[in-house]
Amino acid sequence: MSTKSRQTIYGGRIMGAEIRAQGAREAAKRAARDADRAEAEAWSIRMEGYGGPAQPSSTIGQCLNGGLGWLEVECNRCKTRASLPLDAIRRPRDTPLWKLEASLKCRSCMKGRHAPPVHIIKLTEGREITPYKWVHPGEDR
Numbered sequence: 001m002s003t004k005s006r007q008t009i010y011g012g013r014i015m016g017a018e019i020r021a022q023g024a025r026e027a028a029k030r031a032a033r034d035a036d037r038a039e040a041e042a043w044s045i046r047m048e049g050y051g052g053p054a055q056p057s058s059t060i061g062q063c064l065n066g067g068l069g070w071l072e073v074e075c076n077r078c079k080t081r082a083s084l085p086l087d088a089i090r091r092p093r094d095t096p097l098w099k100l101e102a103s104l105k106c107r108s109c110m111k112g113r114h115a116p117p118v119h120i121i122k123l124t125e126g127r128e129i130t131p132y133k134w135v136h137p138g139e140d141r
Protein backbone atom coordinates (compact mmCIF):
# COMPACT_ATOMS: atom_id res chain seq x y z
CA MET A 1 0.00 0.00 0.00
CA SER A 2 1.28 3.46 -0.82
CA THR A 3 1.81 6.06 1.83
CA LYS A 4 -0.85 8.16 0.17
CA SER A 5 -3.63 5.56 0.34
CA ARG A 6 -2.57 4.56 3.84
CA GLN A 7 -3.06 8.15 4.89
CA THR A 8 -6.45 8.29 3.22
CA ILE A 9 -7.65 5.17 5.02
CA TYR A 10 -6.17 5.63 8.47
CA GLY A 11 -5.71 9.38 8.71
CA GLY A 12 -9.45 10.01 8.72
CA ARG A 13 -10.13 7.25 11.23
CA ILE A 14 -7.49 8.58 13.62
CA MET A 15 -8.88 12.07 13.38
CA GLY A 16 -12.40 10.79 13.98
CA ALA A 17 -11.31 8.87 17.06
CA GLU A 18 -9.40 11.87 18.42
CA ILE A 19 -12.45 14.07 18.01
CA ARG A 20 -14.61 11.49 19.80
CA ALA A 21 -12.08 11.29 22.63
CA GLN A 22 -12.08 15.03 23.07
CA GLY A 23 -15.87 15.15 23.03
CA ALA A 24 -16.08 12.46 25.67
CA ARG A 25 -13.54 14.23 27.85
CA GLU A 26 -15.54 17.45 27.68
CA ALA A 27 -18.75 15.59 28.46
CA ALA A 28 -17.08 14.01 31.47
CA LYS A 29 -15.93 17.42 32.68
CA ARG A 30 -19.47 18.77 32.31
CA ALA A 31 -20.90 15.77 34.13
CA ALA A 32 -18.44 16.24 37.00
CA ARG A 33 -19.38 19.90 37.21
CA ASP A 34 -23.09 19.05 37.25
CA ALA A 35 -22.54 16.45 39.96
CA ASP A 36 -20.49 18.88 42.07
CA ARG A 37 -23.15 21.52 41.72
CA ALA A 38 -26.03 19.17 42.54
CA GLU A 39 -24.24 17.87 45.61
CA ALA A 40 -23.34 21.36 46.86
CA GLU A 41 -26.89 22.50 46.21
CA ALA A 42 -28.38 19.63 48.19
CA TRP A 43 -26.12 20.48 51.10
CA SER A 44 -26.96 24.18 50.86
CA ILE A 45 -30.71 23.47 50.87
CA ARG A 46 -30.29 21.18 53.88
CA MET A 47 -28.41 23.93 55.74
CA GLU A 48 -30.90 26.65 54.84
CA GLY A 49 -34.00 24.57 55.39
CA TYR A 50 -33.07 22.44 58.37
CA GLY A 51 -29.94 24.06 59.72
CA GLY A 52 -27.93 20.96 59.07
CA PRO A 53 -26.50 18.46 59.62
CA ALA A 54 -23.42 20.14 58.19
CA GLN A 55 -21.58 16.86 57.81
CA PRO A 56 -20.87 15.43 55.36
CA SER A 57 -20.48 18.34 52.98
CA SER A 58 -18.95 19.24 49.66
CA THR A 59 -15.42 20.57 49.57
CA ILE A 60 -14.34 24.10 48.66
CA GLY A 61 -13.11 22.79 45.31
CA GLN A 62 -16.36 21.02 44.50
CA CYS A 63 -18.41 24.13 45.24
CA LEU A 64 -16.17 26.28 43.08
CA ASN A 65 -16.28 23.71 40.30
CA GLY A 66 -20.05 23.58 40.55
CA GLY A 67 -20.38 27.35 40.34
CA LEU A 68 -21.49 27.95 43.93
CA GLY A 69 -18.56 30.04 45.02
CA TRP A 70 -20.04 32.05 47.88
CA LEU A 71 -20.73 30.97 51.41
CA GLU A 72 -23.30 32.88 53.43
CA VAL A 73 -22.77 32.80 57.18
CA GLU A 74 -24.40 34.40 60.18
CA CYS A 75 -22.93 35.46 63.49
CA ASN A 76 -24.76 33.71 66.33
CA ARG A 77 -24.49 36.77 68.54
CA CYS A 78 -25.14 39.91 66.48
CA LYS A 79 -26.92 38.07 63.63
CA THR A 80 -24.82 39.87 61.05
CA ARG A 81 -24.68 37.96 57.82
CA ALA A 82 -21.77 37.85 55.43
CA SER A 83 -21.07 36.42 52.02
CA LEU A 84 -17.60 34.96 51.76
CA PRO A 85 -15.95 34.14 48.45
CA LEU A 86 -14.75 30.56 48.69
CA ASP A 87 -11.87 31.15 46.32
CA ALA A 88 -10.39 33.67 48.75
CA ILE A 89 -10.39 31.31 51.71
CA ARG A 90 -6.88 30.17 52.41
CA ARG A 91 -7.55 26.50 52.87
CA PRO A 92 -6.78 23.52 50.65
CA ARG A 93 -9.41 23.00 47.98
CA ASP A 94 -10.28 19.59 49.39
CA THR A 95 -11.36 21.06 52.74
CA PRO A 96 -15.00 20.17 53.45
CA LEU A 97 -17.21 23.19 54.09
CA TRP A 98 -18.32 22.12 57.55
CA LYS A 99 -14.74 22.45 58.74
CA LEU A 100 -14.82 26.17 57.95
CA GLU A 101 -17.64 26.93 60.34
CA ALA A 102 -15.50 26.59 63.44
CA SER A 103 -12.81 28.95 62.16
CA LEU A 104 -15.05 31.74 60.89
CA LYS A 105 -15.29 34.74 63.18
CA CYS A 106 -17.34 37.89 63.22
CA ARG A 107 -14.95 40.81 63.54
CA SER A 108 -17.32 43.10 65.39
CA CYS A 109 -17.99 40.50 68.08
CA MET A 110 -14.40 39.40 68.44
CA LYS A 111 -12.67 40.10 71.73
CA GLY A 112 -9.02 39.26 71.54
CA ARG A 113 -8.92 35.72 70.27
CA HIS A 114 -12.43 35.00 71.46
CA ALA A 115 -15.40 35.22 69.19
CA PRO A 116 -18.90 33.83 69.33
CA PRO A 117 -19.63 30.94 66.99
CA VAL A 118 -21.09 31.52 63.56
CA HIS A 119 -23.20 29.24 61.48
CA ILE A 120 -23.47 28.57 57.78
CA ILE A 121 -26.68 29.64 56.07
CA LYS A 122 -26.24 28.56 52.47
CA LEU A 123 -24.19 28.57 49.30
CA THR A 124 -24.81 31.07 46.53
CA GLU A 125 -23.56 31.71 43.02
CA GLY A 126 -22.62 35.27 43.72
CA ARG A 127 -22.49 37.79 46.51
CA GLU A 128 -26.04 38.27 47.73
CA ILE A 129 -25.48 40.58 50.65
CA THR A 130 -23.16 43.43 51.38
CA PRO A 131 -19.66 42.37 52.24
CA TYR A 132 -18.65 42.61 55.82
CA LYS A 133 -15.25 42.45 57.36
CA TRP A 134 -14.95 38.98 58.68
CA VAL A 135 -11.90 37.17 59.80
CA HIS A 136 -11.27 34.50 57.24
CA PRO A 137 -10.04 31.07 58.20
CA GLY A 138 -6.28 31.07 58.19
CA GLU A 139 -5.87 34.76 58.94
CA ASP A 140 -5.76 34.25 62.66
CA ARG A 141 -2.56 32.22 62.76
Ligand SMILES: [Zn+2]
Pocket residue numbers: 075076077078079080106107108109
Ligand atom coordinates in the same frame (compact mmCIF):
# COMPACT_ATOMS: atom_id res chain seq x y z
ZN1 LIG B 1 -21.19 39.26 65.45
